[in-house]
Amino acid sequence: MKIAVCIKQVPDTANVKLDPETHTLKREGVESIVNPFDLFALEAALRIREAAGGEIVAITMGPPQAETVIKDAIGFGVDEGLLLSDRAFAGADTWATTAALAKAIESLDVDLVICGKQAVDGDTAQVGPGIAQRMGLPHVAFVKGFREIQDKHLVVERQMDDGYDVVEVPLPALLTVVREVGEPRPPSLKGKMRAKKYAVPMKGAVELGLGENEVGLAGSFTQVVKVFAPSHSGERRRLEGSEEEMGAQVIDALVDNQVIMLGS
Numbered sequence: 001m002k003i004a005v006c007i008k009q010v011p012d013t014a015n016v017k018l019d020p021e022t023h024t025l026k027r028e029g030v031e032s033i034v035n036p037f038d039l040f041a042l043e044a045a046l047r048i049r050e051a052a053g054g055e056i057v058a059i060t061m062g063p064p065q066a067e068t069v070i071k072d073a074i075g076f077g078v079d080e081g082l083l084l085s086d087r088a089f090a091g092a093d094t095w096a097t098t099a100a101l102a103k104a105i106e107s108l109d110v111d112l113v114i115c116g117k118q119a120v121d122g123d124t125a126q127v128g129p130g131i132a133q134r135m136g137l138p139h140v141a142f143v144k145g146f147r148e149i150q151d152k153h154l155v156v157e158r159q160m161d162d163g164y165d166v167v168e169v170p171l172p173a174l175l176t177v178v179r180e181v182g183e184p185r186p187p188s189l190k191g192k193m194r195a196k197k198y199a200v201p202m203k204g205a206v207e208l209g210l211g212e213n214e215v216g217l218a219g220s221f222t223q224v225v226k227v228f229a230p231s232h233s234g235e236r237r238r239l240e241g242s243e244e245e246m247g248a249q250v251i252d253a254l255v256d257n258q259v260i261m262l263g264s
């Protein structure tokens with residue numbers, strides 16, 4: 001089975017700083033790591049390869065220095081890596097991010113795509129399902145375990161608030177996984193040695209056959225208008241009235257505190 005695993009480089013800090021002018025994350029001077037949820041995606045892929053054989057390709061989209069997460073993945077034991085990097089990718093929202101990732105994965109002709117359930121910086125959990133949508137693949141989110149691994153289908157356990165579902169999904173498919181899928185193994189010595197020498201293949205928009213208007217800021221439908229750290233006043237307010245009245249009071253409070261904006 002050929003598996004693509006999407007891994008994202010994220011800042012290694014719980015205290016993410018924002019650039020007040022560009023409204024993007026300040027990455028300078030902050031050490032970067034593999035998105036923690038993507039370690040579970042890598043572990044799931046390694047376990048499937050152990051059970052069914054095959055090959056794993058780790059893919060990331062990011063600046064040139066994101067190649068370090070591909071080398072980390074090689075250290076964990078994946079077979080190949082791919083870095084999608086191009087100035088044209090800058091400022092991508094989740095839609096434009098999925099454009100590049102989906103095109104790259106299409107060219108690999110894989111049976112299975114595995115993503116983490118979300119990235120700890122952007123935190124939207126949109127990229128996995130977005131790739132599936134673009135590729136026309138069935139997808140199962142929040143996978144916590146595997147019951148059957150076959151050439152043509154998988155039977156997986158999907159985590160829900162009140163238990164889990166058992167879902168059969170035909171291949172090719174995309175899964176996003178949660179931590180219960182398995183504790184990530186440490187990198188092996190052999191893997192680390194290979195990672196040191198591994199020349200990470202890189203592709204840009206042209207190699208992916210994507211136009212400038214399909215990627216980066218130009219290919220994004222959403223725009224960050226304002227980003228700010230919420231202040232904690234510690235103020236509490238008890239709501240009174242019917243459910244509808246209390247709901248309306250919540251909306252008013254969110255608007256008053258500029259948490260949401262209501263359209264006209």
Ligand SMILES: Cc1cc2nc3c(=O)[nH]c(=O)nc-3n(C[C@H](O)[C@H](O)[C@H](O)COP(=O)(O)OP(=O)(O)OC[C@H]3O[C@@H](n4cnc5c(N)ncnc54)[C@H](O)[C@@H]3O)c2cc1C
Nearest residue numbers: 006061091093094097115116118119122123124125126127
């Ligand atoms: C409106 C909007 C505007 C934005 N504008 C900018 C901007 O101007 N500049 C900027 O730097 N960022 C910007 N971002 C952030 C950027 O779009 C996201 O970081 C990116 O699209 C991934 O989304 P996410 O972090 O929410 O990932 P999620 O959807 O939470 O990630 C889920 C999974 O998808 C995979 N994945 C996600 N991203 C990648 C990746 N890059 N490579 C490989 N796999 C991945 C991983 O497996 C991950 O676990 C913007 C986001 C939004 C919503």
